[in-house]
Amino acid sequence: MLAYTIKRLLGAIPTLFILLTLSFILVHAAPGSPFSMAREMPPEVKANLEAKYHLDEPIYEQYGRYLLNIAHFDFGPSYQYKDTTVNDLIAEGFPVSLTIGGFALLLALVLGVPLGMLAAVRQNRITDYLCSAIALGGISMPSFVIAPLLILWAAVYNDWLPAGGVDSWQSYILPVITLAAMFTAYILRIMRASTIEVLRSNFVRTARAKGLSTARVYGVHILPAAILPVVSYLGPAAAAILTGSVVIEEIFGMPGIGRFFVNGALNRDYTLVLGITLFYGLIVIAFNLVVDLIYGWLDPRVTY
């Protein structure tokens, strides 16, 4: 297992390198400059700015300089937020995104897994239909619909929760619920489908024939087998959810990393976009590895 982990980690280096190179080419190929504004600067001022950020150098020199900095874990200065660095912005934004995403993921699991199993056990009965309806609602309603409705209900019409910004832990409740809605729905559907399949398998029949208690059949025999598809879904989902949802961060005014990413792209803030892309790539790779390791632990057929 240790050898496998090391192999995977080493394999991540070329992946990240390719990701970085492609992103570097793409952001520099996008038309428009970080310093173009509605009010055009005098050419000499623009030249000064470009010199300050080394944008006047040939592209391969910029690339070399950037790689060198990355090797020192220095993502460089942000072109947009001039008083700060990309490292600081990620360090400030990631905890917020992590908190929203982490709790949303937890909520989605706590709701989705039992409801999915319940729906499978009560297949084609009213409970199943209700769960399916909830799932359908969660998948069909985009967060930019759910979020304003929740704000209206809990913050504007009632004085229960803040409408946006981050002041206290209460500020996180609505974003977490909104973000969890869609993931709950997905997990519920995946869990339902896999449970139905597992229920029909021979080892479950054997377990029941041995006279095991219902709780033991479900907890020890069905759950670990049925949850496998959810686990493999969680890898990419967790990476996506933890690195921030730009829609939710924008509507709730949360200072997360997702907003930096999109604003960075719109403002051609090269270093910010590249820094977050690389960071995102790291997280995706890490989570896929974690999921594979969990898989090996849950499923005895998988060995490394």
Next chain:
Amino acid sequence: MRRLRIISVALLVCIGLVGCGSGEDHKFPNRISPDIGPDGTKTLRKGNGAEPQTLDPAQASGVPAANVLYDMYEGLVTYSRTGDVIPGVAKSWDVSDDGKTYIFHLRHDARWSNGKPVTAQDFVFSLRRAVAPATASPYADIHSPIVNASAITSGKKDPSTLGVTAIDAHTLKIQLHDRTPFFLQTLAHPSSYPVYPPAVKQWGNQFTQPAHAVSDGAYVLKSWQVNNKIVLTRNRYYRDNKDTKIDRVVYSPIGDSNSELSRYQSGALDFTYSAPSSKLEAIHKHIPKQMHAVPGLGLYYFGFNVTRPPFKDNPKLRMALSMALDRRIIVQKILRGGQPPGFSYIPGDMHGYDSVTYPWTNWPDKKREAMARKLYHEAGYSKDHPLKVKLLYPSSESNKQIAIVASAMWRRVLGADVIPWNQEWKVYLSTVHRHIDTTLFFAGWIGDYQDPNTFLSILNSHSGNNEPGWDNAEYDRLQSASEHMPNGPQRTAVMHKAEALILKQNPVVPLWFVTNHHLIKPYVKGFVGNPLDVYLTRYLNIVPAGQKGGGS
């Protein structure tokens, strides 16, 4: 089938449950909850649009950064409640007869937030820094009236040669290369504010961070969490501290105006940056007294690329397109925010200036449209040979509406074939600046200071902001002359001539003037709307209903 029915019933129940909360359209909740601490600390919570890119006065650009800087810093001159330029750190000044030398007498009680006096040397340091190439200030050109400023910015001279000298700690001399009637206006702009030299020398770019922040205005930076909030607290050394009523200011960057409205309604904001245009009617109906529509110094226009056909050397065609637009329909039916229609180039709310308007401003529609058709035909176009161009606009829902409405008007009145064409903002900017692909584009311009020159100067053929590429020797002559004449009827007459020339030649077609919308809670006192949209917190007060106390 049965399953489907049950699912749809369940879905309807879900939607119904959600709907209950928001379905009561007749209600418009609006919580009144001023932020006054148990010890009487008054906090003003302002929406601030986007996150400021920097709080360095020399490097900042854009309204959100300016709003914070107005509170943090005070220049030689500052803005009054009504947006006029009044003495700031300088209590008075003398101007030489030729208008080229200014002697500023600084107040002895002006203090930095660490208690140190604000000196003439601080201004020398800050203005040199603002024009230095190393600073790369986007507003470096606003200082171009000062001797050697442009040469320093382009690296031809050393910053120490700038025409700004400290005669003593409290006397500052600024020399201009020519008379500039709006010079004091440029000194009220954030890029002219002083920065604390020791902090800049010690911390470099980081001097704007809360731990190192030293400023000379009514407030000082307490904390700054990017994309969440900027908190300012009282600068107790500020000369007018005893008359400053509000203790803290919280600026929240909220880009989406609907989210901002929700936060205002929930009682978490006292003063908004804007109001969503789709909700203006509801706001007007329910809280008309909290809604402030303030005409501003901004123009939206269609620009022609006059360096290429079909608009090159074709003023008749340009006039035909201008006349064919029904601006009143655009502002009344599409924008619906009380914007004044654009029949002049300079906003009607520019202090001390009466704009020139199109001679046909008040013609009946039929007569105006007939004349538009006549000019269109004279320019060589007809039904069989219609004008075919693309109208470029930056992608957004509201810009799209404008582009569609305008092309429909041109099609109806002239039979012209104008195709709306959108591009993402930065792509749009580079396309327009290149003057190659565009023929017709939608754009806007916000004035930097309270003088017609902030609009007139951009159409000078040497201006980097001359998007149409207009090159008219007569106009250049008039505009340059007006830059250096003393204020008075003579200068106004020259500016009138210049504006009339624009309206005759139409390198741009004015559409409407900006109106800024702010929602302000009734307990916030002392607000006076002004065209520059400048509101210093030190003029405001928070007085809950039933309490006595004046803000104005």
